[in-house]
Amino acid sequence: MWRNISRWGVSLAGLVLVVAGAAAMSSGWETIQVERGWSLFISGAIAFSGGLIVAALGQILARLDEFIIASKGREAQETAAPIKPAKVENAPPRERAAQASAAPPPAPKWQEQVRSEPAEVDRYESGDITYVMYSDGAVEVRTPNGAQRYASLAELRAEAAPRR
Structure with a gap:
């Protein structure tokens, strides 16, 4: 719930900045010959571009929320999957140990690289x-x-x- 409110809050703040920036640019344009007009126009342009960035961040938060919800759903499906029992071999433990020790373990890859020129x-x-x-x-x-x-x-x- 709070994520949804924060997402909309960020998007709304971005839209407010865009509108306020456009209004400041518009009123500054009328008095652009005066220094105050230039300042108003420039600050309006900054607010406008900042508002676009903040609105984009709100959309990013929305996509992240969707991603988090989807990943939680996948995790729930994975944990709900039935557990398959492990295969039990019929050979006694001593025979299995003898078979495992009879075969030499493969050489690690890093040893092969060291031996080469x-x-x-x-x-x-x-x-x-x-x-x-x-x-x-x-x-x-x-x-x-x-x-x-x-x-x-x-x-x-x-x-x-x-x-x-």
Whole structure:
């Protein structure tokens, strides 16, 4: 009940603002050469546009009310559905446990991704040296003399620090 009243109240307030804004614009138009006319016209335009927004909010509230009522009806239907009994297997519990433990569990998907070759994420070239960064955090330094792979950027920095 209160939702219905608030919805209509918001819509009515929006319509009042629209009418008042249009009236202010109309009376301001007659005296637009005077500063007061400009002020009245501008404030009327603001009230008019604000009224349109408030009226639209009232319509949004109306649609939300309908949505809430419809979702409550669906929830009531779902809870009223009969509960089906679970299937009971005829095998004794020990046999079921043995069958379940005989099959190895499937490997998680994230383990399969870790085992695959890491993908190249970024590449940076500085003169003859190319730095290649991989998805596992490794860094490969390629020079004309060969390539060397480091487990992390910190390891590369630790080795390069004494050379400076």
